[in-house]
Amino acid sequence: MRDQADAADMRIYRSIFDGVLSRRLAPGTKLPEPELCELFGVGRAVVRRALEKLAYDGIVVLRPNKGAVIAQPTREETREVFEARRSVERALVELAAERASSADIAxxxxxxxxxxxxxxxFDQPSWARLASEFHLRIAALAGNAILLQYLNELVSRCSLIVGVYEPAGNAPCEHDEHTAILDCLERRDAKGAAAHMNAHLQGLEARIETTRMPGTKSLAHLLGIEKVQ
Structure with missing residues (x-):
């Protein structure tokens, strides 16, 4: 039973997270617990666990007595998140250049x-997820669990910011820029990898715009699912 509950938690989490990345869920979109229970055919305890994890990752905000909404990062928060991420990833990619094996590079x-x-x-959710995973896999190769933990949180927050504020049609991460970073890792060029990573994240931040407003469509439509009968 616990495994089923965990699976339901993750199904709700992924549906909402993917809804943000695919731009169906705009900042400020309400996530009413009763409607989520009906849509996914689960009890409130399952929904609350999913919302709590989303809140921990910075994707939603839990408002006392008002329910959950998709978070609305400010310009200042965006600046701080990207500033922190650049600092952490520069350190991680330099360590990865020293420690990654040939099998890791492959x-x-x-x-x-x-x-x-x-x-x-044009699979936006998969594309965005793989782009984030590329950064996290490099970070894992650095062999520093504390820095990796920091980056996990920062990547979640960046995914929200990019998903809701980057102009439509842009990649969450430019594929050629990822390739340049990996080429440096393969050459054991730590400084080059750090420089490419820094420029990559600066470019990503530069594409952010904060003019998108919450939508008015139904939650079922925004999540891209049909109600459970």
Whole structure:
């Protein structure tokens, strides 16, 4: 039973997270617990666990006596998140350049192939997820669990910011920029990898716009699912 509850938690989490990345869920969109229970055919305890994890990752805000809404990052928060992420990722990619094995590099090449395929079939949620995973896989190769934990939180917050504020049609991460970073890792060029990573994240931040407003469509439509009968 616990495994089923965990699976339901993640189904709700992924539906909402993907709804943000695919731009169906705008900042400020309300996430009423009763409606989520009906849509997913689960009890409130399951919905609350999913919303609590989303709140921990900075994707939603839980308002006392008012329910959950998709978070609305401010310009200042956006600046601070990207500033922190650049600092953390520069350190991580330098360590990864020193510690990654040939097998690790090959696995990252395969990751880039999957990212490229998702991009060309216009699968925005998969594309965005693979782009984030590329950064996290590099971070894991650095061998510093504390920095990796910090980056996990920052990537979640960046995913929200990019998903709701980047102009439509842009990649969440530019594929060629990922390739340049990986090429440096393969050459054990730590400084080059850090420079490319820094420029990559600066470019991503520069594409952010904060003019999008919450939508008015039904929650079922925004999540891209049909109600459970």
């Amino acid at each position: 696995a990252l090449r395969e990751q880039l192939n999957q990212e490229h395929e998702a991009m060309h079939r």
